[in-house]
Amino acid sequence: MDILIVEDEAEIGKLIQLTLEREGFNCYCCSDGLEALQAFRQRQPDVIILDLMLPSLDGLEVCARIRQQSGVKDPYILMLTAKGEEIDRVIGLSTGADDYLVKPFSPTELVARVRALLRRSLRHGGQYLVYRTQHFTVNVDQRTAERHLEQGNSEALELTTLEFNLLATFISQPSRVWNRTQLIDKLWGDDFFGDERVVDTHVARLRKKIELDPAHPKFVKTVIGVGYKFEDEAVGY
Numbered sequence: 516m517d518i519l520i521v522e523d524e525a526e527i528g529k530l531i532q533l534t535l536e537r538e539g540f541n542c543y544c545c546s547d548g549l550e551a552l553q554a555f556r557q558r559q560p561d562v563i564i565l566d567l568m569l570p571s572l573d574g575l576e577v578c579a580r581i582r583q584q585s586g587v588k589d590p591y592i593l594m595l596t597a598k599g600e601e602i603d604r605v606i607g608l609s610t611g612a613d614d615y616l617v618k619p620f621s622p623t624e625l626v627a628r629v630r631a632l633l634r635r636s637l638r639h640g641g642q643y644l645v646y647r648t649q650h651f652t653v654n655v656d657q658r659t660a661e662r663h664l665e666q667g668n669s670e671a672l673e674l675t676t677l678e679f680n681l682l683a684t685f686i687s688q689p690s691r692v693w694n695r696t697q698l699i700d701k702l703w704g705d706d707f708f709g710d711e712r713v714v715d716t717h718v719a720r721l722r723k724k725i726e727l728d729p730a731h732p733k734f735v736k737t738v739i740g741v742g743y744k745f746e747d748e749a750v751g752y
Contacts, residue, residue, distance in 0.1 A: 516540050516541065516561045516562065516633060517540075517541045517542075517543075517558060517559070517560040517561050517562075518535055518540050518541065518542045518543075518560055518561065518562045518563070518564060518629070519542075519543060519544075519545070519551065519554055519555060519558060519560040519562070519563045519564070519590075520532055520535075520542055520543070520544045520545075520564045521544075521545055521546070521548070521550075521551040521554075521563065521564065521565045521566055521569065521574070521577065522544065522546065522564070522566045522595070523546045523547060523566060523568070523569050523570055524566075525546070527618075528544045528546065529544075530622070531564060531625065532544055534622040534625060534626065535625075535626065535629065538626055538629075540629070543558065543560075546569075546570070547569055547570040547571045547572070548569045548570065548571045548572025548573060548574070548576060548577045549571045549572055550571075551563075551565070551569070551572075551577050552572070552577060552580060552581070555581055555590070556584075559590075560590050561590055561591065561633065562590055562591045562592075562593065562629055562632055562633065563581070563590050563591070563592045563593070564593050564595060564625075564629075565577060565578060565592055565593065565594050565595065565612070566594075566595045566596075567594060567595060567596040567597070568596075568597070574594055574595075574596075575610050578592055578594065578610045578611050578612050579610040579611060581611070582610070582611035582675065589675050589676055591613045591614075591632040591633070591676070592611065592612045592613050592614075593612070593613065593614050593615070593616060593628055593629065593632060594612040594614070594615045594616070595615070595616050595617075595618060595620075596615060596616075596617055596618065597617070597618045611675065611720070613632055613677060614628055614631075614632060616628055631703075631707075644656060644687075646683065646686040646687055646749075647749070648686060648689060648747035648748055648749050649663070649747055649748040650662060650663050650734070650747050651663065651682075651686060651725070651734075651747060652669070653679075653682060653683050653686050655683055658679060659671065660672040660674055660679060660682055660683075662725060672724055672725065673724070674721070674724060675720075677702065677717050678717060678720060678721045678724065680702050681698070681702065681717055681718065681721050682721060682725065684698065684701050684702065685735060685743070685744075685745030686745055686747070688745075689745050689746065689747055689748070689749050690744055690745070690746060691744060691745075692738050692741055692742055692743070692744045693742045693743055693744065694741055694742035695711045695712075695714045695715075695742055696711070697742070698714050698742070698743070699711060699714060718735060718743055721735060722735055733746070734746060734747055
């Protein structure tokens, strides 16, 4: 597994690299935001460990730009921050980070977080499942999602790993109401670290990609005081 470390403090970057290389990961480092974007395009890492405060472009902007790119590997992003305030964590997750880690952190915790991220992609593997509704087709085995258009046409949906898993979870049981705890258990299991509101962030991002009007969603509905449910007529599997 390839890991890109983006950290402008050389000693911290070297410590992260040595820690992860001892665990068998292939690591490479850079120290500013623009260099990080170039390294991402060239190397296509599986995980990016991304510091919040960087020269040229900060971590939030780097994360947002990576998530906007299509047709390339969609890496897991672990954001590092020296700030413990809740607003920084929420902003980081809203730009597309999968998890965050507040400095100072222990090498053991860092390795645990990275391994937890890499295990997420295995939770929906190994099954040949195709879910179809009136407006969507989700192939779990091939990890593709399509939205059905008029006159029998369809368009591919460019979803991140978490967005795909979230849509697959919703579409597997249309009309079921899911609370945040259930969605966290389904998508992350015991590997979850952080605030339950990360679910709201990923639901909002999914809505932007599948809803015609995300402010007034037709498919992913909010059930006030409970959670979310997916509404669309199933047409078979």
